[in-house]
Amino acid sequence: MRATSFCSHRISIVTGHYGTGKTEFAVNLALAMAQEGDQVMIADLDIVNPYFRSRERRALLEEAGVRLISSSQACSDADVPALPAELLTILENRGIRGVLDIGGDPVGARVLARFQPKIVQEDYQLIYVLNANRPEVRSAETAITYLRGIEATTGLTCTGIVNNTHLCGETTEEEIRKGAALAEQVSKETGIPVLCHVAEERFVSALSDLPETVFPITIKMKKPWE
Amino acid sequence: MAKELWKGNEAIAEAAIRAGCDCFFGYPITPQSEVPEYMSVHLPEHGGVFVQAESEVAAINMVYGAAGAGMRAMTSSSSPGISLKQEGITYIAGAELPAVIVNCMRGGPGLGTIQPGQGDYFQATRGGGNGDYRTLVLSPSNVQETVDFVQEAFDIADQYRNPVMIVCDGLIGQMMEPIEWREIPKRKLPPKDWAAGGRKGRDHHNVINSLYMDPEVCDEHNRHLDEKYAEIAKNEVRWEEVQCEDAEIVITAYGTPARIALTALDALRAEGIKAGLFRPITLWPYPEKALHELAAKEHVKAFLDVEMSSSGQMIDDVRLAVEGQKPISYLGHAGGVMPTVEEMIEAAKKALKEVK
Numbered sequence A: 001m002r003a004t005s006f007c008s009h010r011i012s013i014v015t016g017h018y019g020t021g022k023t024e025f026a027v028n029l030a031l032a033m034a035q036e037g038d039q040v041m042i043a044d045l046d047i048v049n050p051y052f053r054s055r056e057r058r059a060l061l062e063e064a065g066v067r068l069i070s071s072s073q074a075c076s077d078a079d080v081p082a083l084p085a086e087l088l089t090i091l092e093n094r095g096i097r098g099v100l101d102i103g104g105d106p107v108g109a110r111v112l113a114r115f116q117p118k119i120v121q122e123d124y125q126l127i128y129v130l131n132a133n134r135p136e137v138r139s140a141e142t143a144i145t146y147l148r149g150i151e152a153t154t155g156l157t158c159t160g161i162v163n164n165t166h167l168c169g170e171t172t173e174e175e176i177r178k179g180a181a182l183a184e185q186v187s188k189e190t191g192i193p194v195l196c197h198v199a200e201e202r203f204v205s206a207l208s209d210l211p212e213t214v215f216p217i218t219i220k221m222k223k224p225w226e
Numbered sequence B: 001m002a003k004e005l006w007k008g009n010e011a012i013a014e015a016a017i018r019a020g021c022d023c024f025f026g027y028p029i030t031p032q033s034e035v036p037e038y039m040s041v042h043l044p045e046h047g048g049v050f051v052q053a054e055s056e057v058a059a060i061n062m063v064y065g066a067a068g069a070g071m072r073a074m075t076s077s078s079s080p081g082i083s084l085k086q087e088g089i090t091y092i093a094g095a096e097l098p099a100v101i102v103n104c105m106r107g108g109p110g111l112g113t114i115q116p117g118q119g120d121y122f123q124a125t126r127g128g129g130n131g132d133y134r135t136l137v138l139s140p141s142n143v144q145e146t147v148d149f150v151q152e153a154f155d156i157a158d159q160y161r162n163p164v165m166i167v168c169d170g171l172i173g174q175m176m177e178p179i180e181w182r183e184i185p186k187r188k189l190p191p192k193d194w195a196a197g198g199r200k201g202r203d204h205h206n207v208i209n210s211l212y213m214d215p216e217v218c219d220e221h222n223r224h225l226d227e228k229y230a231e232i233a234k235n236e237v238r239w240e241e242v243q244c245e246d247a248e249i250v251i252t253a254y255g256t257p258a259r260i261a262l263t264a265l266d267a268l269r270a271e272g273i274k275a276g277l278f279r280p281i282t283l284w285p286y287p288e289k290a291l292h293e294l295a296a297k298e299h300v301k302a303f304l305d306v307e308m309s310s311s312g313q314m315i316d317d318v319r320l321a322v323e324g325q326k327p328i329s330y331l332g333h334a335g336g337v338m339p340t341v342e343e344m345i346e347a348a349k350k351a352l353k354e355v356k
Helices: A022-035 A054-063 A087-092 A105-113 A140-154 A173-190 B008-018 B034-042 B056-068 B079-084 B086-094 B121-126 B143-160 B170-174 B215-235 B256-270 B288-296 B315-322 B341-355
Strands: A011-016 A040-045 A067-070 A097-102 A124-130 A158-163 A194-200 A213-217 B004-007 B023-026 B049-052 B073-077 B099-105 B136-138 B163-169 B176-179 B239-242 B249-252 B275-280 B282-284 B302-307 B328-332
Touching (some): A011 A022, A011 A105, A011 A140, A011 A158, A022 A040, A022 A054, A022 A097, A022 A194, A067 A087, A087 A097, A124 A173, A140 A158, A158 A173, A173 A194, B008 B099, B008 B143, B008 B170, B023 B034, B023 B056, B034 B049, B049 B056, B056 B079, B079 B086, B086 B163, B086 B215, B099 B143, B099 B170, B121 B163, B121 B282, B136 B143, B143 B163, B143 B176, B143 B215, B249 B256, B249 B341, B256 B341, B328 B341
Parallel strands (some): A011 A124, A124 A158, A194 A213, B073 B099, B099 B163, B136 B163, B249 B275
Antiparallel strands (some): B004 B176, B136 B282, B239 B275
């Protein structure tokens, strides 16, 4: 399994309803790409959530050779919707693989709109992360409403779905399969392919029958008692 | 029922809707803004009223008015916003109205930080506004408890005609956790025949008021309130004890630090150290008697109080309950820093070493 096989574009833009686990996926994706020898930068563009943002894992990412850029380096806990100028490095330097971690919902995706003219000139992919346990996106209908909302806000077209269905520490194989079924339905109705199913390493072998790649992760966004 | 993944703040809002909240008046402030955001979308779908007020002061006074008219009314905010609401809260308590107030606490003082804190303990339990009044204060330590307590809070408020406050720290509001929607037992509630909701054939108007100009009458009103608070103290005290049966070192903590303490307990027990957790669930009324009795047990050698507060606030209540029977040490951070599992383990060992 190579991360760059299912996320083959130079820039991966990670979006979705908030709480679906975008940051966990984005951080794991960036680390996997770095492991595969790419020069990777991850941009934390979350202007929606004040906690649990990828910037909290700066040390971990930097140790793995992933450069993190976030909205305010000096004040990483502020909730100001300021965007880092360094974001342009990802957009302009074609030698870099970029992962953009976007805040939840069309509201959070608004940060991308001003970069739309630049992004469309690049080899990018807008990824929609799904979690079938999030009440607001658990049906294909509502999940597609959010997806279209994000596309409308950003002016970008979504070309990949990621099933990241989990229940934190209570995740089971069945939960992931439930998400796979939802992802398949969303895919069928929109024509957007399912890129992968995200699963903690302990579930990977049991899910080998799924038609799409299973992307093994380890939990990086831990709570203080975990 | 299957579990769902909810963010603490949106779960608070959904729980209130399920409990029959009629009106929500709020104002955005991190880290609780998802509560009004969710309410603004979903409360009207259930026939309720959402108003984003022009300020926190306006929001709590709208709660005062709606509660006076017999509505199930609620507001939420975070620390600095809760400070602004104190005048309204004392009026609501003085006028004996039911209301639910959620404080998703952040670090202070002043504007402080948007990261989690517990520095509003004094404000919540001692009455942040003027006069002799009490609010019943519930302190959940995970998202499941939060949704259960929010639903029950409306009933408690109606039963005693008193504001009920739910204090959770920012982490509980912001984190995602699996929860299930459980049936919360309904209380037998008195009719709201005091509400100013129209004369409805009575021979008098109902008046909502906290002004008692005659000192004798005001004294009598306070005596009546005091009797009500004694009744609440008798009926509503809640706490949890974890592995206290043989504990030599007992950690006292509420909210997120209590959650962190559970991991510390496991680690301490694995090393053969008998550690337990005493977790107050109602911060007022405080489980004073239970803690006093625990302190009297021979196997308990020392207490370690842990809070997200610089030198501790709840520790005053721990001291009042323990009454000098055993030594109490303290571990805490303020300003949005959470105590770690490792720090708790170390502090517990140190506290125990000092008495052995």
